[in-house]
Each structure stands twice: as C-alpha cells, then as structure tokens.
Amino acid sequence: MMKKHRFSRREFLQTTAGAAGATLAANAILLNSEPLFASSAPVAASDRVRFGIVGVGMEGSNLLTTAIQLPGVECAAACDLYDGRHELARELAGKPIPTTRRYKELLDNKEIDAIIVAVPDHWHKQVVVDAVAAGKDVYCEKPFSHTPADGLALVAAAKKSDRIVMVGAQRTSSVLCAKAKELYDRGAIGALSLVEATLGRNDPTGAWEYPPPADLSPENLDWDTWLGTAPKKPFDPLAFARWRCWKEYGTGVAGDLLVHLISGMQAVLGINEIPKRVSAFGGIYRWKDGRNMPDVHAVLFEYANVPVYMRLSLDTESAEVTRFMGSKGIIELTEFGLSYSPQPGVDLSPSYYSGSFPARLRTPYLAQWHQEHDPKPGQEPAPESLIFKGNDYDDLRPHLWNFFEAVRSRKPVLQDAVFGHNAALGCHMANESYFRKKPVYWDSTSQSIKS
Numbered sequence: 001m002m003k004k005h006r007f008s009r010r011e012f013l014q015t016t017a018g019a020a021g022a023t024l025a026a027n028a029i030l031l032n033s034e035p036l037f038a039s040s041a042p043v044a045a046s047d048r049v050r051f052g053i054v055g056v057g058m059e060g061s062n063l064l065t066t067a068i069q070l071p072g073v074e075c076a077a078a079c080d081l082y083d084g085r086h087e088l089a090r091e092l093a094g095k096p097i098p099t100t101r102r103y104k105e106l107l108d109n110k111e112i113d114a115i116i117v118a119v120p121d122h123w124h125k126q127v128v129v130d131a132v133a134a135g136k137d138v139y140c141e142k143p144f145s146h147t148p149a150d151g152l153a154l155v156a157a158a159k160k161s162d163r164i165v166m167v168g169a170q171r172t173s174s175v176l177c178a179k180a181k182e183l184y185d186r187g188a189i190g191a192l193s194l195v196e197a198t199l200g201r202n203d204p205t206g207a208w209e210y211p212p213p214a215d216l217s218p219e220n221l222d223w224d225t226w227l228g229t230a231p232k233k234p235f236d237p238l239a240f241a242r243w244r245c246w247k248e249y250g251t252g253v254a255g256d257l258l259v260h261l262i263s264g265m266q267a268v269l270g271i272n273e274i275p276k277r278v279s280a281f282g283g284i285y286r287w288k289d290g291r292n293m294p295d296v297h298a299v300l301f302e303y304a305n306v307p308v309y310m311r312l313s314l315d316t317e318s319a320e321v322t323r324f325m326g327s328k329g330i331i332e333l334t335e336f337g338l339s340y341s342p343q344p345g346v347d348l349s350p351s352y353y354s355g356s357f358p359a360r361l362r363t364p365y366l367a368q369w370h371q372e373h374d375p376k377p378g379q380e381p382a383p384e385s386l387i388f389k390g391n392d393y394d395d396l397r398p399h400l401w402n403f404f405e406a407v408r409s410r411k412p413v414l415q416d417a418v419f420g421h422n423a424a425l426g427c428h429m430a431n432e433s434y435f436r437k438k439p440v441y442w443d444s445t446s447q448s449i450k451s
Contacts, residue, residue: 028337031175031390049404050076052106052136053116054127056085056092058210059141060118063168064092066396067116073404076112079103082240083220084213101222103127107134114164114407117141120243121250123228125150128165129157137164139403142263143255144420148428151421152447158417166403166413167420169263173399175390180268180324180333183340183386189326190345192269195308196325197261200318207287207295207314208244208256212237238290245291247431252293253312254427261310262426263415264333265303265322272418274425274442275301275308280433286315299430338388344381347373 049072053064056078068075077098078089086099106112107130114137117127124140131138144167145151158165171177183189201207216237223235230248233239243249244256266272282297295314300307324331329342350369354362375381406413425442432449433440443450 028387028389031388048072048074049113049407050074050111051114051116052077052112054079054103055118056080056089063116063118067400070401077106079106081222081226107131121146121255122230125153128154132157132161132163137407139166142167142169143251143259143424143427145424151424155417155421164406165417167415169260170396170399171264172267172415173402174395176338177264177267179338179388180331183331184268188340189324189331190328192306192326194325195265197310197322198318199257199320200313200316202317208242210241212241247292251427253297254430257312259423259427262423269304271304272422274422275303277302277439277441278429278433279439280430282434340386342383
C-alpha cells in the first residue's frame with residue numbers, strides 16, 4: 001500500500017522556493033544545499049545510530065520524519081503522553097516500533113544510542129537531565145530551557161556527562177548561515193555597528209491556535225503527567241495543543257521564534273554569549289484568547305558591544321530577515337537567500353555642507369575636491385552586489401545530520417548545551433523585561449536576571 005506523503009510547513013516552503021528559483025536573475029549564486037549525506041551507500045549495522053523520540057507532536061513528528069530518512073539512522077521507540085501519537089509514530093516510522101507513555105523506558109533501553117526531545121518547554125530540563133544521566137546523547141528542541149534555573153541545571157548535567165547534547169535551532173547548520181559567516185569573517189561589511197531582525201505571521205495557526213485532536217480526553221492522555229511542574233488544573237485540550245500561549249508551559253514568541261534569530265545571529269558573528277542588556281516591550285494586541293504571552297514582542301539587546309534590534313509579530317505577515325550592518329555594507333539573510341550590498345563609506349561627491357559657504361569659499365573647495373577625488377574616465381568604481389540562493393535556512397535535515405554524525409564521531413557540535421543556554425537566556429531576558437516593564441541584565445554572581 002502506498003504511503004501518503006506528509007508535507008510539513010518547512011517542506012512546503014522549500015518546494016515552492018525551488019519552483020521560484022527557476023526564475024532567478026542570472027547574477028544569483030545558487031548555494032549547494034545537498035550535503036555529503038545525500039549518498040545512498042549502505043551503512044554498516046555497527047555504525048547505525050538508533051534513537052528514541054520523546055514527544056511526537058507538531059515538531060516531533062517533523063523530526064521523526066526527517067531523521068529516519070538519513071542514512072544509518074533508525075528509530076527504535078517513541079514516547080508520548082497522548083496515545084494518538086503512538087499511532088502516528090508507527091505510521092511515520094513505517095513499522096511497528098515500540099511506543100510508551102513513559103520516557104524512562106527509552107532511557108533504560110540499552111539498544112538506544114540517542115534521544116530526540118520534542119516536548120513542551122517546561123519538560124525539557126527533566127527529560128534531558130535524565131537522558132544524559134542514563135548515558136544517552138540528546139537532541140533537544142529549542143528553546144533549550146524553560147527558565148534560567150533550568151538552563152543552569154541543563155548545562156551542569158551536560159558538563160558532568162560525556163554525552164553529546166545539541167539544541168534544535170536549525171539555521172545554525174544551513175548553507176545560508178555558513179555563507180553569511182564567511183562574508184562577515186572576510187570583513188565584507190567592515191566594522192559591525194547594528195544587527196536588525198524581523199519576523200512576522202498573520203494567521204491563527206501561526207499564532208498557535210492549533211486545533212486539538214478530536215478524540216483527546218483524559219482516557220488517552222496522561223494529563224497530570226503532562227502538567228508536570230506547572231500548576232495543577234482540570235483537563236484542558238486547548239492548553240495541550242496551544243501550550244506556547246502560556247508561560248506556565250512555554251516561553252511565548254521569544255522561545256518559539258526569537259531563539260531562531262538569536263541562534264542564527266550568534267552563528268554568523270561567531271559569538272556565544274549572554275546579552276549584556278535587554279529592553280523589551282509589546283503586548284497582546286490581537287489574539288485575545290486567554291493567552292498570557294505577547295503576540296507582538298520588540299526587543300533591543302546589546303551583543304558583542306553592538307545594538308541588536310529584533311521584532312516579532314503574530315499580527316502581521318512580514319519577511320523573515322536579519323541584517324548585519326557595518327561600515328562597508330550590509331549582509332541581509334532571508335529565509336531562502338542571502339545578499340551582500342557593499343557601501344564605500346566615503347563621500348562620493350562634495351559635501352553638501354559647502355552650500356553654506358559663500359561663493360568665494362565654495363568655488364575653490366569644489367575645485368579642489370574634484371581634483372583630489374574624481375576617478376579617471378573609464379576607471380569609475382563599480383561596487384558589485386552579491387545574491388545567494390539556497391535551501392530554507394531553518395533546514396532541519398543537515399542539522400539532524402550534524403547531530404547523528406557527532407554521535408558517531410564524538411566530535412563537539414556548535415549548538416551545544418552552553419550555546420543553547422545562552423540563546424535561551426536571551427529569550428528569558430526578553431520575556432522578563434516585557435513583564436517587568438524595564439530593562440534587565442544577567443547577574444553572573446547570583447546567576448539570575450535582574451533589573
């Protein structure tokens with residue numbers, strides 16, 4: 001029987017981008033988005049990585065679908081508190097894999113090498129800490145932590161173990177981010193002075209108003225365990241499906257989207273730090289559905305001693321773009337492309353301030369300026385802009401491949417526990433500034449966010 005192909009939002013975007021790519025201008029450079037793992041050569045059984053997945057929801061099902069397409073990677077078991085996702089996991093795996101509500105059964109399984117964690121944010125710490133303690137390598141969805149204290153515990157657990165821990169903000173593994181970093185490292189934009197990033201959505205699904213499964217009930221969902229450390233409350237199917245809307249379970253638009261922008265920016269700039277200061281504002285302007293996290297969140301950071309302005313909206317669709325601005329030009333990173341626009345940073349004509357000179361001063365000034373600056377005919381400068389086109393910069397496949405290769409090789413990954421913790425801290429600080437209505441900073445002595 002033929003299996004129906006299941007399109008994720010990311011796959012749909014990549015497909016439509018590929019069609020649009022056929023009409024690219026001649027000066028666009030297509031980046032090779034097919035990494036080395038495209039080979040179909042068989043992988044020895046001894047070199048196969050067997051993983052278990054904890055959480056087979058929206059992102060978890062995408063991770064499972066993508067991971068099992070990689071050579072030498074096999075799903076051995078799946079865990080979810082909702083029984084309907086046991087059925088989904090078997091459908092996606094294409095075979096009757098073991099399923100359970102208890103993730104520790106996966107940790108006790110000696111045949112499982114690694115664990116993919118795709119549960120609500122408030123469960124990240126416990127699952128990851130238990131997994132590394134059980135000797136499993138871990139791929140954890142972003143944001144790495146639900147709170148700063150959780151992040152500190154996660155870093156401590158990762159350092160105590162010899163396990164690979166990688167965080168799933170995928171654009172750090174994309175060819176577009178790599179090209180942006182290459183241009184930046186070559187000094188293409190000169191001295192960095194400002195980073196600006198935007199991301200906007202304009203639909204109920206983009207604002208997390210997901211439809212709960214029609215059969216969801218306390219009979220097929222372990223609701224009390226799902227609540228975990230969150231305050232106890234009666235069964236609520238909307239909380240289960242739309243958990244990002246509430247700070248008790250998620251981290252809002254910051255943890256869902258801002259963390260991608262921060263992670264990509266840090267990868268391009270080659271930094272791995274906690275922002276020095278954060279000031280945020282916003283509100284719930286449109287999606288007044290009972291949520292307590294903002295649907296518009298504008299944040300000003302100080303990273304690498306430069307201002308970084310990031311603004312997110314669930315109220316208006318806007319292009320996903322990060323601009324790196326410097327004295328010699330701009331690198332603009334978008335979802336499917338990258339452009340570099342040089343700027344000379346010098347006067348290309350006499351200063352218009354000379355208009356305030358009387359003629360007896362202005363005339364000799366203009367003559368001298370042209371004598372010293374005008375290029376010889378035929379030698380006029382022609383700065384060249386560059387355009388690169390590539391796969392979606394949230395490309396999940398190479399990110400998962402980097403994780404499984406690290407599991408095999410034991411080589412460190414870029415987006416490790418410290419990187420993930422620092423990126424998540426930027427999001428926590430953005431949320432804290434929003435709720436406190438004042439700027440915040442990270443106090444390294446008390447290891448806490450202060451105003």
